[in-house]
Amino acid sequence: MNPQGRWNVVIETPVGPRSGVLELLVNGDELSGTLSDGEQTTPILEGRIVDGTLQWSARITRPLRMSFRFTATVDADTISGSAKYLLGRAHFSGVRA
Secondary structure, three states: OOOEEEEEEEEEEOOOEEEEEEEEEEEEOEHHHHHHEOEEEEOOEEEEEEEEEEEEEEEEEEOOOOEEEEEEEOOOOOOEEEEEEEOOEEEEEEEEE
């Protein structure tokens, strides 16, 4: 598993699918980078890799101010996981760009 790089992702939200770009940087078990949807770019916060699972937080300001807690796994050139937020959970998947 090598999560470092650029990923084209789709997040399944309650208002429909939302496309974005996930940029991941790895330093040991630390994870950093950005998440962008074309309208805004937000940094990855508190990123780490634990037993092969990627974990990080992100905060958006549009369309609402919200915080998310992501978990994901990588299998070759695919990534999938979920984003937990105050009102529930959104699933996402993507491929290496």
